[in-house]
Amino acid sequence: MEIFISILVLGSLGLLFGLGLAVASKKLCVVTDPNLDKVFACLPGVNCGACGMPGCMAFAQSLIKGGVSLASCRVMEEEARERVASTLGIRLETQVKQIAVLHCGGGNKVKDRFQYNGLTDCIAANLVLHGQKECIYGCLGFGTCEKVCPFGAIRMSVEGLPVVDIAACRACGKCVQECPKGLFRLIPITSKVSVACSSRDNARDTRTFCAAGCIACRKCEKACPVDAIHVIDNLAVIDYDRCTSCGECVKVCPTKCIMMSEA
Amino acid sequence: MDLRILLSIIIGMVFINNFVLSKFLGLCPFLGVSRAIKPAVSMGLAVIFVMTLSGFLTWLVYRFVLIPLNLVYLRTIVFILVIASFVQLVEMVILKKSPVLYRALGIYLPLITTNCAVLGVTVLNINSFFVNGNPVAASFALSLIQSFFAGIGFSLALLLMSGIRERLDLTDVPAALAGIPIAFIIASLMSLAFMGFNGFRF
Numbered sequence: 001m002e003i004f005i006s007i008l009v010l011g012s013l014g015l016l017f018g019l020g021l022a023v024a025s026k027k028l029c030v031v032t033d034p035n036l037d038k039v040f041a042c043l044p045g046v047n048c049g050a051c052g053m054p055g056c057m058a059f060a061q062s063l064i065k066g067g068v069s070l071a072s073c074r075v076m077e078e079e080a081r082e083r084v085a086s087t088l089g090i091r092l093e094t095q096v097k098q099i100a101v102l103h104c105g106g107g108n109k110v111k112d113r114f115q116y117n118g119l120t121d122c123i124a125a126n127l128v129l130h131g132q133k134e135c136i137y138g139c140l141g142f143g144t145c146e147k148v149c150p151f152g153a154i155r156m157s158v159e160g161l162p163v164v165d166i167a168a169c170r171a172c173g174k175c176v177q178e179c180p181k182g183l184f185r186l187i188p189i190t191s192k193v194s195v196a197c198s199s200r201d202n203a204r205d206t207r208t209f210c211a212a213g214c215i216a217c218r219k220c221e222k223a224c225p226v227d228a229i230h231v232i233d234n235l236a237v238i239d240y241d242r243c244t245s246c247g248e249c250v251k252v253c254p255t256k257c258i259m260m261s262e263a
Numbered sequence: 264m265d266l267r268i269l270l271s272i273i274i275g276m277v278f279i280n281n282f283v284l285s286k287f288l289g290l291c292p293f294l295g296v297s298r299a300i301k302p303a304v305s306m307g308l309a310v311i312f313v314m315t316l317s318g319f320l321t322w323l324v325y326r327f328v329l330i331p332l333n334l335v336y337l338r339t340i341v342f343i344l345v346i347a348s349f350v351q352l353v354e355m356v357i358l359k360k361s362p363v364l365y366r367a368l369g370i371y372l373p374l375i376t377t378n379c380a381v382l383g384v385t386v387l388n389i390n391s392f393f394v395n396g397n398p399v400a401a402s403f404a405l406s407l408i409q410s411f412f413a414g415i416g417f418s419l420a421l422l423l424m425s426g427i428r429e430r431l432d433l434t435d436v437p438a439a440l441a442g443i444p445i446a447f448i449i450a451s452l453m454s455l456a457f458m459g460f461n462g463f464r465f
Contacts, residue, residue, distance in 0.1 A: 006334055013328075013341060017348035024352055028359040119433060 033064050038087050042080040043073065048150045050074055050172035064088065074098065075151075075170040098171040098186040100154075100164050105196035105212035105257055106138035107160035121147075126180035134209040137199040139183055145175040166261070192245040193238060197257040200233045214257045220249035229258075272405065274463060276412035282380045283420040284450075284457040289380030293421060294446055296371065303425035306371045307418025311411065313353070313375045314384050317346045318410025321385040322392075322403055330396050342385050350376045384413040423453065 040060040047055040051072045053062060062068045063084070070084060070092065078097075085092040116132035118124055122144035130136040141160040153168035154175060162175075166189070176184040183198055195214060199206045203215035216234040228242035229249050236249075236258065250260045282288045289310075296306040321342050329335050354372050358365045375381060388409055392402040399405075427449055436445050 002333075005332060006337055009328065009332055009334055010337060010340065010344075013344060017344060021348055021351055021355075024355050028355045030358055030362075120435075 035064055035087055036060055039063060039084050042076070042084045042087075044075045044077075044080075044170070046075070046150045048075060048172040048174060050174070075172050096188045096190055099166055099169045099189050100171060100173070100175050100184045101187050101194045101261075102139070102162055102164065102183055103185060103195060103198045104137075104139040104161065104181070104183045105259070106133065106135055106210045107141060107157075109159075109212055110135050110138055110210045123178070123180045131181075135199055135201070135206070135213065137181060137197075137201070138210065138213075139181065144178055144180075145184065148174045148178045150174060187240055190245070191238075191240050191243055192261050193243060193247065193250060194259055194261070195236045195238060195257060196259045197235065200235050202234055206234070212255055212257050215255055217254060219252040219254065220258060223248040223252040268405070269408065272409050273412050274460075276409055277416040277419060278457065278460040279463055281416045281420055281457055281460075282383060282413050283417055284454045286383065287454075288383040289378050289417060290450075292371075292374060292378060293417075293424060294443065294450070297421055297424040297428055297446070299429060300422065300425045302371070303421045304418075306374075307414075307421050309371045309375055310378065310380070310417050310421075311414030313346075313350060313372075313378075314381055314414035314417070315407060315411045316353075317342075317349060317381050317385055318388055318406050320345050320349055322388060322406045325389055325393070326398060326403075335396065338386070338389060339382070342382055346381055346385070347376045380413070380417055384410050387413075420453070424450065427453075 040057060043056040043060060045056050049055070051059050051068065051074070053059040053068070059068065059073060063070065070081060070090065073081075076084075082092060110133050112132045113134050114129075114132055116125055116128060118128060120142050122131075122140045122142045125131050125140050125142055131140045133140060139161055141156070143154075143156040143162065145162050146154045146156050150172060151168050151170055153165045153170070154162045155165070157163045171186050173186060176182075176186060181198065187194060196212065197206075197210075197214040199210070199213045201209070201213075203217070206213040206215055214231075214234070214236050216231045216236070218231050220229045220236050221231055225246065225248060226242050226244055228239045228244070229236055230239070231237070245260075247260050249258050276282075280286060283290065283293045292306055292310075296302050324341060324345055325335075325338060329338060329341065334341075350372060354365075357372070388406040391409065392399050392405050424446075428446060431445060431449070440448070
């Protein structure tokens with residue numbers, strides 16, 4: 001007899017709570033846009049924050065409300081972007097994919113000025129007399145960019161420099177933000193040429209610290225057929241709006257600090 | 264109500280019989296949510312809230328359903344039922360009334376459903392404040408107080424742990440111990456420290 005009472009009591013308690021929750025879910029239901037889940041499913045879901053929203057869900061919400069443009073998510077795959085655009089019935093603005101490129105070729109080639117025993121983190125190291133490297137513009141090599149990259153696209157090489165995996169990089173801009181030396185820049189993937197140096201020291205100083213630094217010889221400036229490269233503050237800077245990736249500057253650069261990427 | 268009993272419940276729940284560090288209940292959120300202080304605070308608040316109201320509900324269910332029907336042996340399963348459906352309800356209400364609070368508590372609210380510390384405190388209430396199926400004097404109020412301060416004790420442990428782990432992130436931990444292993448070592452050291460409170464006499 002007792003077993004029936006217990007079954008009855010437990011069953012009716014369960015039924016009671018179940019009904020209560022069912023009623024509550026009807027009464028308290030929050031109407032959400034059915035597109036929200038569809039859009040959210042297309043987003044990368046890494047919550048990198050490159051779009052300026054606190055996470056992908058917030059981005060999806062403001063996308064539906066029309067507050068942001070679809071292009072401000074730089075991380076999304078192209079086909080996912082098309083799917084979102086067709087779900088929401090908005091026009092898709094095409095834009096060239098960008099990737100993060102390191103503007104330093106020093107790494108282990110540059111000697112240390114002093115022994116640094118602090119936190120193994122570039123930002124911390126940079127606070128101590130601009131870092132331990134002789135070149136105060138160059139990569140400190142503690143891999144803060146590797147740590148912050150939400151896509152695992154940056155790896156520290158044996159040369160002590162971060163290497164960007166072009167296929168994995170989604171141009172979220174985390175590394176650009178975090179690098180205390182500002183060595184990363186986002187450039188269009190169609191451009192193959194980049195200057196692997198950020199030193200604004202004069203030629204003699206650059207030469208003493210680093211064999212791979214820009215010595216501001218202006219050979220690239222003269223070689224460039226489209227006037228896309230200029231030496232500003234002792235450093236060659238490429239104007240990517242004009243650059244055709246012809247590679248003339250790469251050929252003439254005496255320190256090989258202008259690089260042509262293989263891909 | 265005797266002030267001494269009240270004081271011994273408060274000190275006992277927060278320090279001497281701390282749910283995490285002395286009773287070893289709720290270890291999953293203790294290690295899972297203690298990486299940074301901010302989520303630890305949210306989690307702590309959610310636990311205090313759920314524990315107090317679960318203590319309130321389960322006392323009523325025990326007193327007015329299980330005892331009259333002579334079904335006290337069903338208390339574990341009934342309490343889980345009560346806590347789980349209650350947390351669901353609270354989640355719905357919060358989502359409706361305060362989306363901001365909902366986002367702040369986030370995943371922690373549903374996580375608490377399966378937190379053994381919550382079930383632990385409700386069972387402890389029954390063990391402490393019922394004698395032979397009869398509630399002791401001020402049993403209901405004492406249950407509420409005990410649940411609330413058990414939640415405070417849980418939050419305290421979580422807060423201490425998250426503070427330590429935030430600093431730990433900046434230190435040079437041997438690679439083999441980095442992350443969870445060192446957290447376990449710290450948790451046991453904290454637990455040893457909390458054993459010192461066993462010497463309290465009232």
